[in-house]
Amino acid sequence: MSPLRRFLRAPEAVAGAILLSALMAMALSASLLFPSDPQAIAGPALLPPFQDWSLPLGTDRLGRDVLAELFHGARTSLAVGLAAAAASLAIGAVVGTLAGFAGGLVDEVLMRITDAFQTVPGFLLALAFVSVVGPSLGAVVIAIALGTWTGPARIARAEVLSIRERDYVASARAIGMHPLEIAFREVLPNALPPVLAMSSVIVAAAILTEAALSFLGLGDPNRVTWGGMIAEGRTVLRTAPFLSIVPGMALVLTVLGVYLAGEGIVETTAVRRGLS
């Protein structure tokens, strides 16, 4: 049975894939469907959803189109989620590989640094970082990566520790390859799959962290973000609850989609590895 067919037979995985592709479609089509500035004032303020079909999800407190904001917000969420996960995996893989492969003092130092980062709650770290650097998309990505790279680093190190004793590593040494070349060309690629398996969790966590930062007013104010939309809607929660509920639902479905799809991929690949 091919991995794809196995993936398609797991209902959760399919649901996740559908949610995720819907999100991707939203993010990609945002500028096609809503080419103008999503923060432009489009109609009367606080229009409830399903009243005016040119503004299907209504408008917020300034009269901005909620649907356009939702689509453009999907872009920010996805971009931040993917970029933060990529950054965190990259940092984690490099640190883990170096520590595991070099061993000794380098290992000690790198792992204690990892411990130090791991003991500080990731969200607190992100909060502190953004408060100091100032809110911008790049700062938010780095802030999230700062709190999440430790997991991948530990897994990468554990994998590298077992791989470095393999025969092909010994032979690479024997032919006189540079240790760094061995670490990153021979060992790292083989240590990567279990590290990548963490990516879905990290993407989901990154999207949530970004939303939480925006909610607290530490997101990039020049971009629409779902967290920012929820924060905006919070002041009128009693009179216009849809302003918080709509982006809140989008956030829930996105995180669910990323997680389910990620789990599905891990399951299928794990079975394949187990069989082989």
Next chain:
Amino acid sequence: MSGFTISRRKMLAGSAMLLASTAMPTLGRAQTPKKGGRLVLAADSEPRNLNPAIVASNGVFFISSKIVETLAEASFDGKDGLAPRLALGWEGAADGLSVTFKLRDGVKWHDGKPFTSADVAFSALQIWKPLQNLGRTVFKDLAAVDTPDDLTAVFKFAKPTPFQLIRNALPALSSVVPKHIYEVGKIEDNPANNAPIGTGPFKFGEYKAGQYYRLTKNTDYWGKDEPWLDEIIYQVLPDRTSAANALEAGEIQLAAFSAVPLADLGRISKVPGLRVISKGYEGLTYQLVVEINHRRKELADVKVRQAIAHAIDKDFVVKTVFLGYAATATGPVPKNDPQFYTADVPTYPFDVAKANALLDEAGYKKGPDGKRFTLKLLPAPYFNETKQFGDYLRQALAAIGIDAELVNNDSAAHIKAVYTDHAFDLAVGPPVFRGDPAISTTILVQSGIADGVPFSNQGGYKNDALDALIAKASETLDTTARTDLYKEFQKEVAADLPLINVAEWSFISVASDKLGNIANNPRWAVSNWADTYLAG
């Protein structure tokens, strides 16, 4: 004159009054006043220093004005808009070099010691003039305070000081604190700053951080049969939605200073037993202002500033950002001010085409991407409304080809960025008009102010004619002549636009029907509440 004043007041209240009109009949209905009872109300901030003589701000007054009294309080119908408190009468000399206060007899401090003119002299010379945020400007020429007897205090000024200014400053700037408590040690470190001792109708009870402030009745108060309440509890409710919920649940009887979000007022006005009141803040007008950094080449051009003024739809701002609980502004003095306001100033009606034409004329043509230039916009974080107006302004500027990049900061960082580092092109600020332009308004446009003074001209604006006008007004003693000079000042500011006044707003209270004698003076929320009662 008084009829005129009232029409002004109604103008500000505008649609707020309309909305509240359903609740109005209950305001006039006779309730049965009752002695005693505990008033619980919402407090959204917890000032550390509660000494109003040092920190003259509404956050401090809200609590400490019940404990520490001023020489006079603002009044709807009193002479010169004042009602006596610790002073019974005040008279300015014709040469502007002295003001004589007759003080109230038989007043005691909360610790039992008698209140005398020595306390007034001490407060004025040792605190208001050197330490108080606002007093530093108003009392800068105060040289001495003579105390010929216990009930007379004569303020002597080194330079002629307009009596009108001193009068207008009394409600906010003249909190009297006890000399015998403050004369030992450093005034700033005195424990009474955190547990104030005054002459007011309520004594400081206790403060539990994050929970409440408790004030108890002063049984020795000078006012006959006052205060009516036994206790006032300020329940700390920093979350704006929780104040509305607490009111509905009957846990609190009052949410002042717009603790209930404007968007919730429509709903809450329909709740039986609660009423929405926009009166009682006429003396506390906040102004929504676009602060401009004139160091930016583009913004130094008056045509660009006029274009920005034309790009702002003030009616939209009042209707959408303030939900009608505000008035559009024409200049640096708010419309509801009875003494100084003039409507005879250049105005900038909302006109995008004209704004675009002005920018073209100034030589800033649209680039191929439709943008003329990029600006950094810093909305002040203190109010939801200032932040929302920042969002609006960004869109309004986009419509005339100016790309504004929003920068959000917390309060401390915002003050540093705008008033010390000047790291802004445009900022949105909420200065307060305090009854006289010389108290905190002229400083917004005057040149030669040191870096780092918050809520002052830090945009590098310099206009010699305007500076001369401000200087002349500050030493003009005749009330009519002085008022005319400030009318001239408004015209000049509106013409040259060192800053852009967009709207004027004040606050809304939501109170239980049982609460009586509320909103009965223009600074009610920060007055002493001696006559406020809870009906049975």
